[in-house]
Amino acid sequence: MEESQEALNNIENGISNYNKGLGNNKEINGSKTPQNLSASIVRKKSDPILVSNVRFQMLRNILNNLHEVVLGTKLAVLFPAIPLAILADFYHFGRPWIFALSLLGLTPLAERVSFLTEQIAYFTGPTVGGLLNATCGNATEMIIAFFALRQNKIHVVKYSLLGSILSNLLLVLGTSLLFGGLANLKKEQRYDRKQADVNSLLLLLGLLCHMLPLMFRYASGLGNPFAIDTLQLSRTSSIFMIIAYVAYIFFQLKTHRQLFESQEEDEDEDKDGEKAVIGFWSAFSWLVGMTIIIALLSEYVVGTIEAASNSWGISVNFISIILLPIVGNAAEHAGSIIFALKNKLDISLGVALGSASQISMFVVPLSVIVAWIMGIQMDLDFSLLETGSLAFTIIITAFTLQDGTSHYMKGVILFLCYVVIAACFFVDKIPMNETIVGNLGTVNEPSSGILFA
Amino acid sequence: MASNQECLLENGNPINDTREEEEEVNHHHGRTARQMSASSLRRKSDPSLANGVQNRHLKQLLVNLQVVLFGTKLSVLLPTIPLSIIAVCYGFGKPWIFALSLLAITLLAERISFLTEQISYYTGPTVGGLLNATFGNATELIIAISALSQNNIALLKYSLLGSVLSNLLLVLGTSLFCGGLANLRGEQKFDRRQANVNSLLLLLGTFCHMLPMLLRYAGDSAVAVDQTLQISRAFSIVSEVDGDEDVQEDVAEVGFWSGFSWLFVVTTITALLSEYVVGTIEDASRSWGLSVSFLSLILVPILGNAAEHAGSIIFALKNKLDISLAVSLGSATQIAMFVVPCCAVVGWIMGVNMDLNFNLIETVSFALAVITAAFALQDGTSHYVKGLVLILCYIVIGICFFVYETPLDRRERKVKRGV
Numbered sequence: 091m092e093e094s095q096e097a098l099n100n101i102e103n104g105i106s107n108y109n110k111g112l113g114n115n116k117e118i119n120g121s122k123t124p125q126n127l128s129a130s131i132v133r134k135k136s137d138p139i140l141v142s143n144v145r146f147q148m149l150r151n152i153l154n155n156l157h158e159v160v161l162g163t164k165l166a167v168l169f170p171a172i173p174l175a176i177l178a179d180f181y182h183f184g185r186p187w188i189f190a191l192s193l194l195g196l197t198p199l200a201e202r203v204s205f206l207t208e209q210i211a212y213f214t215g216p217t218v219g220g221l222l223n224a225t226c227g228n229a230t231e232m233i234i235a236f237f238a239l240r241q242n243k244i245h246v247v248k249y250s251l252l253g254s255i256l257s258n259l260l261l262v263l264g265t266s267l268l269f270g271g272l273a274n275l276k277k278e279q280r281y282d283r284k285q286a287d288v289n290s291l292l293l294l295l296g297l298l299c300h301m302l303p304l305m306f307r308y309a310s311g312l313g314n315p316f317a318i319d320t321l322q323l324s325r326t327s328s329i330f331m332i333i334a335y336v337a338y339i340f341f342q343l344k345t346h347r348q349l350f351e352s353q354e355e356d357e358d359e360d361k362d363g364e365k366a367v368i369g370f371w372s373a374f375s376w377l378v379g380m381t382i383i384i385a386l387l388s389e390y391v392v393g394t395i396e397a398a399s400n401s402w403g404i405s406v407n408f409i410s411i412i413l414l415p416i417v418g419n420a421a422e423h424a425g426s427i428i429f430a431l432k433n434k435l436d437i438s439l440g441v442a443l444g445s446a447s448q449i450s451m452f453v454v455p456l457s458v459i460v461a462w463i464m465g466i467q468m469d470l471d472f473s474l475l476e477t478g479s480l481a482f483t484i485i486i487t488a489f490t491l492q493d494g495t496s497h498y499m500k501g502v503i504l505f506l507c508y509v510v511i512a513a514c515f516f517v518d519k520i521p522m523n524e525t526i527v528g529n530l531g532t533v534n535e536p537s538s539g540i541l542f543a
Numbered sequence: 544m545a546s547n548q549e550c551l552l553e554n555g556n557p558i559n560d561t562r563e564e565e566e567e568v569n570h571h572h573g574r575t576a577r578q579m580s581a582s583s584l585r586r587k588s589d590p591s592l593a594n595g596v597q598n599r600h601l602k603q604l605l606v607n608l609q610v611v612l613f614g615t616k617l618s619v620l621l622p623t624i625p626l627s628i629i630a631v632c633y634g635f636g637k638p639w640i641f642a643l644s645l646l647a648i649t650l651l652a653e654r655i656s657f658l659t660e661q662i663s664y665y666t667g668p669t670v671g672g673l674l675n676a677t678f679g680n681a682t683e684l685i686i687a688i689s690a691l692s693q694n695n696i697a698l699l700k701y702s703l704l705g706s707v708l709s710n711l712l713l714v715l716g717t718s719l720f721c722g723g724l725a726n727l728r729g730e731q732k733f734d735r736r737q738a739n740v741n742s743l744l745l746l747l748g749t750f751c752h753m754l755p756m757l758l759r760y761a762g763d764s765a766v767a768v769d770q771t772l773q774i775s776r777a778f779s780i781v782s783e784v785d786g787d788e789d790v791q792e793d794v795a796e797v798g799f800w801s802g803f804s805w806l807f808v809v810t811t812i813t814a815l816l817s818e819y820v821v822g823t824i825e826d827a828s829r830s831w832g833l834s835v836s837f838l839s840l841i842l843v844p845i846l847g848n849a850a851e852h853a854g855s856i857i858f859a860l861k862n863k864l865d866i867s868l869a870v871s872l873g874s875a876t877q878i879a880m881f882v883v884p885c886c887a888v889v890g891w892i893m894g895v896n897m898d899l900n901f902n903l904i905e906t907v908s909f910a911l912a913v914i915t916a917a918f919a920l921q922d923g924t925s926h927y928v929k930g931l932v933l934i935l936c937y938i939v940i941g942i943c944f945f946v947y948e949t950p951l952d953r954r955e956r957k958v959k960r961g962v
Contacts, residue, residue, distance in 0.1 A: 291929060295915070298940070305903050308903060309902060309903045326939075326942050333935065338928060341927075485914070492921060
């Protein structure tokens with residue numbers, strides 16, 4: 091009686107039995123988070139044919155290492171873009187070219203950083219690995235934000251981070267649900283909705299922290315005396331957002347770890363991947379090297395964004411909100427779709443929602459605090475249109491995910507929402523000045539290409 | 544067949560209501576969750592004071608006094624009642640009057656709830672439920688009417704909004720947080736149908752508040768949506784009676800007329816002290832350096848709700864989340880759907896111009912609080928991160944009003960400048 095009662099209770103509250111059944115097959119390897127699994131899909135199996143001919147052991151090791159790191163991904167075709175971008179800057183090619191090449195170069199780098207983090211996690215154990223991933227999972231977005239802050243382009247920071255959240259919640263999630271649904275028309279797609287619940291709740295808190303400074307501005311009129319208060323409010327809210335994120339990490343890695351155990355692949359080829367393929371110090375130095383290159387390319391991107399927008403005729407807003415995040419997220423996006431095709435929605439959700447929560451509750455408040463330290467006045471007031479889109483996105487996504495099942499129609503809706511928002515920003519060519527009144531005294535050049543030759 | 548059953552369950556229809564086997568359902572005495580929660584703060588009635596007294600009537604009187612006056616842990620605040628009256632008579636500093644009155648109200652709120660419960664033993668379930676619906680938030684209602692009578696509409700709106708926010712975010716959040724931490728191994732479940740009904744009512748209330756605000760932005764003058772609220776008020780009373788689940792059968796500790804007269808006395812004292820609070824809030828805010836809106840939004844509701852708050856946390860720690868939820872959500876719904884429209888009607892009668900238009904920030908905070916709480920509760924389980932997020936929402940809203948200068952404060956500022 092008690093057991094069936096318990097079972098009925100479980101179904102009532104959405105804990106399906108299928109998750110418990112998988113428990114036997116699960117390998118408890120906490121360092122393999124959904125993000126890692128998803129990105130690992132776009133990697134090739136390590137097949138050191140190239141090096142079998144070389145005699146010297148050390149040379150072979152180095153070449154092996156190089157092969158693993160540089161050629162170990164399908165995205166490696168984009169690697170030539172990096173030296174090309176540096177050349178373009180050196181020889182003063184057209185600035186839009188530098189922008190485009192840097193963007194292309196960032197795509198494989200983002201994926202490599204995730205790979206290297208995973209390798210390091212093998213050596214440091216699951217908890218530190220999870221922490222590493224939680225902090226560096228969105229390294230590209232963080233670095234772009236930092237450089238934009240340094241060049242005092244606050245709107246680029248705000249809108250690229252916002253665009254990241256939107257792209258994760260609508261584009262990545264939508265396409266995953268769409269393709270997963272189409273590929274599994276016969277079967278039922280289920281996932282554990284507890285994870286979705288916690289993430290939705292965190293995103294709602296983030297939304298509240300964004301809406302309050304916005305309302306502030308409207309309620310007290312556009313007068314400047316209240317801008318200081320908005321800044322104070324934003325900075326204090328940022329501290330609380332980070333507290334919430336730390337609690338979420340604690341929740342995810344310590345007390346409720348069983349909710350987040352990702353569905354491991356049972357296939358044989360994963361047994362090989364249990365060991366690290368490169369050494370710890372090698373991975374570490376590669377990580378440092380790649381981060382430096384990312385930093386360099388980000389600086390190019392942030393520096394040339396206006397020139398690119400002028401010459402291509404699209405607003406800086408659109409580039410920051412739509413283009414940058416799509417490029418930066420490409421690897422995770424692909425991985426997420428592939429896992430959805432295999433009917434492993436928990437991982438797709440873990441990737442998309444986890445990324446969105448991380449940016450909203452960690453990277454954004456961190457940027458505000460770093461700006462505080464640097465003496466730059468960045469607040470949490472993303473203007474009306476952007477905050478409105480964010481609000482609807484969060485509410486729609488939360489509603490879509492709250493029942494624990496999925497079908498392709500949900501994916502279609504989410505994807506179309508993203509297209510509509512993108513179209514809105516495409517046609518939105520209002521000048522910059524109107525959107526950043528909240529930031530005391532900062533004036534930026536207009537975004538539309540009309541005024542500059 | 545089995546999948547059909549599962550389908551029904553998934554969508555919220557129980558196959559057989561086995562939950563009732565665990566708790567004895569007794570609808571006879573109108574003892575609601577709120578009363579149970581407040582009763583957790585009471586000492587067992589142990590009339591030791593009267594042991595030595597021979598005279599039967601005197602003994603009864605002393606027992607009565609002890610039960611009513613000393614029957615709660617909050618009785619330590621008993622001296623504040625005479626102190627605040629003395630402070631007014633002798634013209635002490637106004638901030639003192641404010642502080643003392645507020646502390647006294649904390650105690651009186653709990654006593655009103657106790658006395659209502661006692662009376663409901665005699666009157667049966669329906670009237671008991673109605674009594675509870677009316678007096679459950681008597682403190683807030685009395686403070687609101689005092690503000691109305693002193694024509695301080697903004698103060699009225701802020702204190703009511705603060706009550707709703709504090710119930711919905713602070714009480715609920717701390718209960719879920721403490722409950723989650725205390726029950727890290729197990730999982731906390733609750734009956735989500737009740738939570739859903741309350742969330743729905745709150746959403747309706749949000750809608751009713753947004754309409755006048757939107758109308759104002761659309762250019763029309765503020766239109767009172769009282770009729771809608773009258774209907775919803777009736778609904779909320781009905782649902783209040785419906786949702787009662789009792790646990791123990793108990794005997795009343797004071798007689799009916801004794802309870803009734805005590806209730807009358809306590810309510811009068813509460814009204815008096817509320818007048819003091821409303822009258823001295825500006826002076827207190829000036830002397831303490833906090834804005835009036837912050838005081839009325841945060842401080843007054845927290846103190847007025849202290850007894851229920853403590854009870855709610857205690858029940859959450861014991862993993863009885865249903866009671867905590869009934870207390871906090873039920874209170875929030877009651878204020879939003881009953882007290883607010885009630886004040887609008889009273890204002891109408893008194894000829895005071897009160898509409899339902901709370902300004903932009905307040906309405907948006909309210910809407911987001913309702914949405915967040917509804918999302919947190921819609922799946923029927925809970926853990927400490929949910930509680931933490933709700934608490935942080937409350938803190939952020941509190942900070943916002945700490946730095947935000949509302950129209951109330953702006954008026955204050957002008958008054959100060961004019962002096």
